[in-house]
Amino acid sequence: MSVRASPYLLLSLAPMFWALNMVIGRAMRFDIPPVAMSFWRWALAGLILLPFVARELRAQWPAIRASWRILALLGVLSVSLFNTLCYIGLQWTTATNGTLLNSVIPVLIIPIAWILVHEKARPRQSAGVALSLLGVLVIVSQGDPQVLLRLELNRGDVWLFVAMVLWAFYTVLLRWRPKELSGLPFLACIVYFGLPLLGVAYLVELASGRGFSFTPGVALSFAYFGIFPSILSNLCFNRGVAMVGPNRAGVFVHLMPVFGIVLSALFLGERPQFHHFAGMALVFAGIALSSSGRRL
Numbered sequence: 001m002s003v004r005a006s007p008y009l010l011l012s013l014a015p016m017f018w019a020l021n022m023v024i025g026r027a028m029r030f031d032i033p034p035v036a037m038s039f040w041r042w043a044l045a046g047l048i049l050l051p052f053v054a055r056e057l058r059a060q061w062p063a064i065r066a067s068w069r070i071l072a073l074l075g076v077l078s079v080s081l082f083n084t085l086c087y088i089g090l091q092w093t094t095a096t097n098g099t100l101l102n103s104v105i106p107v108l109i110i111p112i113a114w115i116l117v118h119e120k121a122r123p124r125q126s127a128g129v130a131l132s133l134l135g136v137l138v139i140v141s142q143g144d145p146q147v148l149l150r151l152e153l154n155r156g157d158v159w160l161f162v163a164m165v166l167w168a169f170y171t172v173l174l175r176w177r178p179k180e181l182s183g184l185p186f187l188a189c190i191v192y193f194g195l196p197l198l199g200v201a202y203l204v205e206l207a208s209g210r211g212f213s214f215t216p217g218v219a220l221s222f223a224y225f226g227i228f229p230s231i232l233s234n235l236c237f238n239r240g241v242a243m244v245g246p247n248r249a250g251v252f253v254h255l256m257p258v259f260g261i262v263l264s265a266l267f268l269g270e271r272p273q274f275h276h277f278a279g280m281a282l283v284f285a286g287i288a289l290s291s292s293g294r295r296l
Contacts, residue, residue: 011240034087044226079194093156099260108168135282143275
C-alpha cells in the first residue's frame with residue numbers, strides 16, 4: 001500500500017474497531033455483565049498506557065492539577081458512562097442498531113453546543129437535526145409509527161441514545177481540555193479519572209450477584225476491548241486527522257454503521273431490514289445538511 005493511501009487506511013480502521021466493539025459487546029452479553037465489561041476494558045487500557053505516558057504525566061502534573069475538574073468530567077462522561085451505557089443497551093438491542101445510532105452524534109452536537117456555548121445553529125443545521133432525529137426514530141421504532149404511539153421502544157435503544165447524548169456533550173466539552181496534554185497522555189488522564197466511579201458501579205454489580213467466569217472467550221473479549229477500540233482506534237484516528245486534516249477525516253466516522261451492518265450480519269446473523277437503511281439514509285442526509293451550513 002502506498003504512503004498516500006495509508007492515512008485513509010488508518011481512518012478506516014478506527015470505525016471498524018469501534019463497530020466490532022459493539023458486535024463483541026452484543027455477542028458476549030450473556031457471558032459478561034455490562035459494567036464488568038466496561039470496567040475491565042478501561043482497567044486494561046489504563047495498565048497498557050501507563051508505561052508510555054508516565055513520564056509526560058509527571059511532567060504535566062501542574063496542568064493536570066489545574067484542570068482536574070474538566071478532566072474528571074470528561075472521564076466520567078466517556079469512560080464511566082458512555083461505554084457502560086452502550087454495553088447495557090446491547091443487552092436488549094442489536095449491534096446493528098448500536099452502530100447506526102452512533103451516526104446521530106454529529107447532529108446532537110449542534111443543539112448541545114448551543115446550550116453550553118451559545119453557538120447558534122443556522123436554519124439548515126436545525127433542519128439537519130430534525131432530519132437525523134427522524135432517522136433515529138425510524139430505527140428504534142423499526143419503521144412502525146405505532147411503536148412510538150404506544151411508547152413501546154426497545155429499552156436497549158433508549159440506553160444507547162442516552163449514551164450518544166452524553167458523548168455529544170463530551171465532544172463539545174473537549175474545547176476546554178488542557179492544551180498541554182497530547183493525545184495519549186490526555187487519553188490516559190480521562191481513563192484514570194473515569195475509573196474510580198466505574199469501579200464503584202462494578203462493586204455494586206458484583207454485590208447484586210452478577211459475576212462472570214473467566215473463560216478463553218471472555219479473556220479474548222477483554223483483550224480486544226482494552227487494546228483496539230480503547231487505544232489503537234484513537235491512535236489510528238488521531239494520526240489520520242494529522243495527515244489529511246479534520247474536515248477530510250471526519251467523514252470516515254460514518255463508516256461505523258457500514259462496518260456495523262456487515263460485521264453484525266457475518267458474526268451475529270443480524271440481517272439488516274428496510275427500516276435500518278431508511279433510518280441510516282435520513283441520519284446521513286441530516287448530517288450532510290447540517291455540515292453544509294456550518295463553518296468548519
